[in-house]
Amino acid sequence: MAEGERPLRADAERNRRALLDAAEAAFSERGLDVGVAEIAQRAGVGRGTVFRRFPSKEHLIAAIVVDRMADATARGRALLDAPDAGEGLFAFLSDMVARRQSDRALFDAIADTFLSNTEIRAAQAELVEVLDALVSRAQDSGAVRADVGALDVLMLIKGLCEAIGPFQAIDPNIGERHLDLMRAALSSAAGAQPLRGRTPTVEDFDRAFPARGASQPDKAGA
Amino acid sequence: MAEGERPLRADAERNRRALLDAAEAAFSERGLDVGVAEIAQRAGVGRGTVFRRFPSKEHLIAAIVVDRMADATARGRALLDAPDAGEGLFAFLSDMVARRQSDRALFDAIADTFLSNTEIRAAQAELVEVLDALVSRAQDSGAVRADVGALDVLMLIKGLCEAIGPFQAIDPNIGERHLDLMRAALSSAAGAQPLRGRTPTVEDFDRAFPARGASQPDKAGA
DNA sequence: ACCTGAACACCGTTCAAGT
């Protein structure tokens, strides 16, 4: 939506990149509660510049998270061509868990409150679209039970990532172990006894995480 | 371990209770980031009194969480007598998810960092003990696959609780829906294809969440 | 012993002054 934006001045663009890089490095090393002062210093800019380039610390985090989600979405899209539809879906899930290991802090950001961020929501919508295609394809091939939806699966991934938590650092195999459990839950064999309730919709999601506004460029298009 | 402590003076004990009650109410209503100033006010004490009764805000939260976990543990212990071992285990899991709905804030506290709290860890150890008995019993009866451990199941519960998140307020059935998925993952039928890796141990857990010390009464016993 | 509120430290955010 925010496509028509005049490019930043050269130094501003350079600062933006430096801040993103510094923030990403700092967050990966020490978690999301590193101060903006340190990030600014690592980026070689003044403290005020952080808030000139990003409306808030949360938006700075969101910008990085959005990048990460776009990566995952691209990976999922590529897997739509996998010869075995079921394996395509599970390769995607496995990939998500692996990504989490490399930067836990960023994944933590997706939990709860950050989902209300407009930009993150847009990125997530694309990811859900691809996930939906992967799931449908796996269901058509008979590998996955018919009564789950893409948002069920997304919730399972989120749960898995949260569940293994710091454990992943102790036992690198814990991820694949719980992926096996997830596989069992999703298998068409397990579909013999159907799930209660109904699969969540994106509308449900919108109600659960009411948007909180982001960097809307003022009012109307310039 | 901290059994031999002389009782507090009457007013101190009264303040302690008032603070716990006020904190519990405030946390339930508005989440864990209500200020200690407000909690003190609701309890009718000065701001400094909070830190006289509890070493930090985190300890105040921990005291409430420990109570909650003890409740859950008691419930689990009662279910060890359930006629059907499998249903006993699943009733316990269902109960945990229901508890979460009533006070989400407290459950969020169990995630990540708070697990390093010594008192919470002790309470959790008891819960794991009971959960282990429930799981073993369900395995002996043939209802649950043999290759999962109590800590696998604990991680699944945690993941489920985190995954459904605020969704639970939108769709009250989402909990049982995902409990059904969990049931499928744990069923002995799913055990046909065994899990990779090994079940986590409490020692693994200790390494993943190094204890960070709590209200140890100074150095030695008085 | 315990209570209290003023004072401190810390961190996200704003803004007037500078280029």
Added chain:
DNA sequence: ACCTGAACACCGTTCAAGT
């Protein structure tokens, strides 16, 4: 346009003075 650091607001925590 953009950059900067001093100043502000907020919140957890400490502590000297009071009972």
